[in-house]
Amino acid sequence: MASSKDRQRKLARAKLDRQMARRAASTRRKRQVRAGIGSALALLLIALGSFWALGGFDSEPTNDPAAMDVCAWTTQDTQVNTNLKDVGTPPTRDLPTTGTRPMTITTNQGEPVTVQLDLAKAPCAAASFTHLAGKAFFDNTKCSEITTEGAVRCGDPTDTGFGGPTYTFFDENVPAGSADDPSATPSAEPSGTPTTTASASPSGSPSPSPSATAASARYPAGTVAMIGTPPGANGSQFLIFFKDFVTAEPKYSVVGTVTAGLDVIKKIGALETVDNGSGSKVKPKTDVVIQSLTVGEPSSTDPTAVPPASTPPASPSASPTAAGVS
Template sequence: MTSTRERQRAAARARLEKEMAERAARARKRRQLQAAIGSGVALLLVAAGTVWLVTSLGDDKKDTPGTVAGASQCAWIEIPADQRSPETKDVGLPPVQVPNTGTQTLTIDTSLGPITAKVDLAATPCTAASFRHLAEKKALDNSKCHRLVSEGIQVLQCGDPSVTGSGWKETDGTGGPAYRFAEENLPTDKRPAYPEGVIAMAKSSQPSSTGSQFFIVYGDSELDPSYTVLGTITSGMDIVKQVGAAGHDNAFAQQAGGGHPKKEIVIKSMSLA
């Protein structure tokens, strides 16, 4: 027969084995739970990373809707057909998206020699794009500079595509392309606003009325700073000064002042590159 002591030892071993089995079971559960939590966290991290990547890529695509780096959007205002005059020259519209970095050289080949100007695309992206378009369409080829002002301000005005041939007409200075656009690079903090050597855009008294007409300043001129400064003349100022020195016929004396230049100057061709 089994003694009392042996029965006690057997019962103790049984309790110990049961306790060890329970501990092992609890340890397995802990490991399983930790593994499940670790897998869940990893999945969450992967999911979060995926969402971040997709969002980032999406943000890159919609960073600036409709534009790309180094480009600007231009709003061209097309003149309705029933509001155009015989002096309006339809050459279509320039591109909407245009470059806005770097500088380019505007070259105006005239009957008296070439005139060049430095154009900053960052300051006048749309005006530069308009000039490039007009040059490519040969819109101003064979047009004459039609107005000279030598009193108060000193400017030579050109860019009316309808001023061609010999002689002058009452409509000189009323022509332009079949579109208009907003002014840029206004010298509101400069004195004088338009110093000698500046090439700027002519316009009416209304905003967003810039077209193809421009003027070259051959003597410091204090004008209202509402005219786009396109660039700075780099060569050919002597040509403009020759025209200025020859004077004008006072044809515009009762209007904006000045008149047709007595020394004729014709734009043979133009380029911006």
């Protein structure tokens, strides 16, 4: 018969075996859990890697206008036209396309001329003016021509008619021609005064009132427009009209309106002209110098709410002809 000590040793041994078995089972469970977690993480990493490789994390393209190109600038070859001046190019995106921007032109002919640039209708022309003004491109340059259309032509640093920056941009805001608006066709009068369809009458009837003339003019006095060389390839040259210009075939991009100083432009338009070297007497005999041209910060002002500088109606004898720019 076993002694009490033997029974105690057996019980202790059995207890130890049970404890060791429980510990072994617990260790196996922990290992299984770790293995499961590791396998799950591995599968998750594989899945995420495959998703990334297939472009799953790529963001969808947005149509944010501020992130899109607003303007395109076409580079010009200075070897073809040696009159061009390289001052870089304006930005193509993040350009203001609403409201207006003030531009101030100071000449040697009197008080400064202020212009309101239309950012909605001519954002690229306004961006070009802003860029060039920041480079002092227009400072101490001459206005090279008084056109037969009733405008002062400026913006050519070389005073040759062919100067500009080493980039061009397309037309933006050319008024509609008479084919699109038959209510405003040029009159047969030498003065170029238009006759509207509604007021047409037999020969000898009075011509339209000055207010009707200004309303139907494609380029009213005070209009600022780009002029390209060749047409449609705009650079830095621009026109400021001192008379209402009526034409059946508009070809100049309207960029803004004179808000003050139109009398200075009229004064320049009345200067005596001389031959510009091409046989045309269109160059001002007295030098018209742009001492500085600056462009201010954009404004949310509606350009249609600001009328051009008030001027007396042009008399028939002073109205411009519809001749092209020389």
